[in-house]
Amino acid sequence: MFKSYLKIAGRQLLRSKLHSFINITGLAAGMAIAILIGLWIWDELFYDKYNKNYDRIASVMEQITFNGEVGTSYSCPIPLADELRNNYGSEFKRVVLSWWNRDHILSFGNAKFTRIGKFMEPEATRLLSLNMLKGDHDGLKDPSSILLSATVAKAVFGNADPLGKMMLIDNRLPVKVTGVYEDLPHASRFKDVMFIAPWQLFVNNDELAKTHKNNWGFEMAEIFVQLADKVDMDKASASIKNSKLERVKNDAGLSVYKPRILLQPMSRWHLFAEWKNGVNTGGSILFVRLFALIGLLVLLLACINFMNLSTARAEKRAREAGIRKAIGSMRKQLVIRFFTESLLIVVLAFALSLLLIQLALPVFNQVADKRLSIPWTNVYFWMAAIGFSVFTGIIAGSYPAFYLSSFQPVKVLKGTFKAGRYTSVPRRVLVVLQFSVSVILVIGTIIVFQQIQYARNRPVGYSRDGLIQLQMNTPGFYEHEAALRNDLLKTGAVVEVAESSSPATGIWVFRGGFDWPGKDPSLQPDFGVVAVTPEYGKTMGWQFKAGRDFSRAFTTDSSALVLNEAAVKFMKLKDPVGSTIKWDHGNYTVVGVIKDMLMESPYEPVSQIVYSLKNEKLLFLFIKINPAMGVNEALDKVQEVFKKYVPAAPFDYKFVDEDFAGKFAVEERIGKLAFSFTALAIFISCLGLLGMASFLAEQRTKEIGIRKILGASVLNVWQLLSADFVLLVCISLLIASPIAWYCMHTWLQNFQYRTTISWWIFAAAGLGTLAITFVVISFQTIKAAITNPVAALRSE
Known part of the structure; x- marks a missing residue:
């Protein structure tokens, strides 16, 4: 019996090639x-789940x-x-101190590589569930x-055994x-970590870490924990809430900030990384929900196509259903037959969809920054795929199956069956729904890209043209600091050279402890602090509102500050230049x-920032390329100087x-994916429109012939056949x-x-939607309009 159903379904598909193509292609795409x-x-939901201790690991956070x-x-x-x-x-079973992911130079003989690494305490290997290929977890x-x-x-040692080999970190x-x-x-979260070195090695050799290793007011490290067995995460977080406050309660300068310690479970690192005013407000989970909705909507569009085309052809197949009922077919058998046809289409669509996915x-x-693949050998994938296909087939075929099987055979065979004036209403509703979803996606995608462009065009307060930065992670930079700068300027390829404690696109240090005339005693200031060399402003292209830049000509500038507008506004300084600001028991002049x-x-307001001259080794070198020289030529000259003074460091700029x-990578990635899905x-939607236009033109062939003769x-004729579709699309727009405005307005509030x-x-x-509609329906309507009316009326 089932074989017979399949054979009949196959014949029906071959008989209506255009509609079969539209159904299968539309469903496959969806x-x-x-x-x-x-x-x-x-992939998003299973982030970090490789870890055997996934449910027991957390980051320690401070508020x-x-x-x-x-x-x-x-x-x-x-x-x-x-x-x-x-x-x-x-x-806790484990508590692990860690330094941040940073670029470091790894050297072995003449081989030198810049790779991201971490300094962590020994228990990190077990906390991270590292799969040790050589050596053990006590390394x-x-x-x-x-x-x-x-x-x-592999990159450093090739096929040789690396165990026991000596290397250099940062030379x-x-x-x-x-x-x-x-x-x-x-x-x-640790995907970029290419090596791990001991925390103690870092502390023993970093001046900042040595100085502040016992300082409760200097937040500079990451701490990861693994809970002890049977310890509840929330209870553990609550128990350590005041662990820092208890230590600093007698220090008015620190206790005033009401420090609170809490745990962020590994399960929330990736999707719930956003905090606002002490509340975990979400993060990437928003995109997971958004794409889940888009996936369902697109699949719904494909199912709508199938239901629309099937019900639209109901009158043509009504006689078939009537004859089958007259010769003894039960309604149940007709329902099964139509579901078989639906499932056959879904199976073919699913096979085509796998091919499309593979391509x-x-x-x-590349766009999504993922490493996804079809899990061919995963039994759960196939169980989900089969269930998914059956569900889609049932949803897509339910309306036509129950609708077509409900026709009364007597009326159909007498020719008295009429579809009724309201029969087309469900199809019209589905078309409106279909285009409403498409228009919402179009508007949403445009606004996402507009927001990205708006932020990209935001004034940045400095010149990025021809500006390169390098991380100074080897002693050679500091040993030849002055000579390196002088020789770079002599090449003619460089306009200026400067150093900073932070990259141009980030602030690595925030500090309190500032006081100034007129300051509200209850105010608890927090400033971004950036240490620089005197040439920093010229190199970056600072735009001054008042006063002057740092200068080597003024020895007093060792206790001078340059403020940004946000800092002046925060301090409420009416005449900031010349003001004295106290900072860590020292007096500084603006x-x-x-x-x-x-x-x-x-996407956020600029922080209040204080710039001061360096009194320590800085981390970043900035070079302003001469705009009168080609970039490649200039970089070649700069590299020659680096080889002379810092031969041990790769020229990684x-x-x-x-x-x-x-900074726009995430939003651009989401925008590109949304654009593709849209x-x-x-x-x-256009496939469905094409099918409907084709059916309508076929249904009204004789009417068109009569109108042309008259x-x-x-x-x-084109206006006659197009009017209904244009009206439906206009309703969709309304x-x-x-809906699109409300959704995108809510999204922009982030x-x-x-x-x-x-x-x-x-x-x-x-x-745009109307133009596409006209193009799609015109293909069929014009074809019908230019058909010889004699051919249409010959059978009358």
Whole structure:
């Protein structure tokens, strides 16, 4: 019986080739999008789940209250780790101190590589569930050791055994390779970590860490913990809440900030990383929910196509259903037959969708920054795929199956069956729904890109043109500091050279302890602090509002400050230049005020920043390329100077404008994916429109013939057949526009620096949708309009 159903269903598909093509292609595109989004969501939800202790691991975070606003940070004071071990040891199985992901130079003989690494305490190997390919989990107990990822080990040593080999970190720290671990998965917070070295090695050789290793007021490290067995995460977090406050309660300068310690579970690191005023407000989970909705909507569009085309052809197949009922077929059998036809289409569509996914995955992975693949050997994938296909087939085929099987055979066979004036209403509703979803996606995508462009065009307060930065992570930079700068300027390829404690696109240090005339005693100030060399302003292209830049000609500038506009506004200084500011028991004079230099998120207000002259080794070198010289030629000259003075360091530079562009990576990635899904959603909708136009033209062939004989022109016929579709699309625009406005207005509230939603976006989406509609329906309507009316009326 089932074989018979399949044979009949196959014949029906071959009989209506155009509609079969539209159904299968539309469903395949919808299913491909849904499966791609499903793979993406699966990857997002399973971030860091490679770790055997996934449910027991957390980051230690600190919350500090500044002027009623609660800030939340992963930065913690170093002594907090021992406090957790000694006084809260029953809560934790492991407590691991860690330094931040940073670029470091790895050297072995003449081979030199710049790779991201971490300095961590020995228990890190077990906390991170590293799969040790060589060596064991105790490899970091030696304070002069290093663990390499498999990729780095291969790059440095080739096929040779790396164990026991000596290397240099940053050309100054000799270490011995004590282990090689399997690269961590791409879906991991630690995916970029290419080596791990002992925390003690870092503390012993870093002046800042040495100075502040017992300082409760200097938040500079990461702390990770693994809970003891049977300890509840929330209870452990609550128990350590006042662990820092208890230590600093007698220090008025620190206790005033009401420090609070809490745990952020590993399960929330990736999708719930956003905090506002002390509340975990979400993060990437928003995009997971958004794409899940898009996937369902696109699949719904594909199903709508199938239902529309099937019910539209109901009158043609009504006689078939009537004859089958007359010769004894039960309604149940007809329902099964139509569901079989539906499931056959779905199976063919699913097979085509897998092909489309396989072809699209390389591009999708590149855009989405993923490493996704179809899990061919995963039984759960196939169970989900089969269930998914059956569900889609049932949903897509339910309406036509029950609708077609409900016809009364007597009326159908007598020819008295009429579809009724309201029969087309469900189809019209579905078309409106279909285009409403498409228009919402179009408007949303335009606004996402507009927001990105708005933030990208935001004034940054400095010049990024020809500006490169390098991280000074080897002693050679400091040993030849003056000679390096002088020789770079002599090449003619460089306009200016400067140093800074922070990159151009970030502020690495925030500090309190500031006092100034007129300051409210209850105010708890927090400033971004950037140490620079005197040439920094000229190199960056500072734009001064008042006063002057730092200068080597003024010896007093060692106690001078330059403020940005945000700092002046925060301090409420009416005449800031010449003002005296107290900072850490020292007096400083404000010599200049600059326009706000955008160093952090382009979507948020600029922080109040204090610039001072360096009194320590700085981390970043900035070089302004001469605009009169070609970039490649200039870089070659700069590299020659670096080889002369810092031969041990690779010439690894970044253009500041490219680094700044990286701040838009997430939004651009989401925008590109949304654009792709929107384009496919429109394609699916247009396929349905093409099918409906084709059916309508076929259904009204004789009417068109009569109208043409009576004098109707091609334009008249085109208008006749197009009017209904244009009306439906206009209704879709009216429904979609307020929904799209509300959704995107709500989304924009996540950004303090945001664009406005302009009327032209809705006009463009509407005109674009109407233009596409005209193009699609004109293909069939004009074809019908130019058909010889004699051919249409011959059978009458």
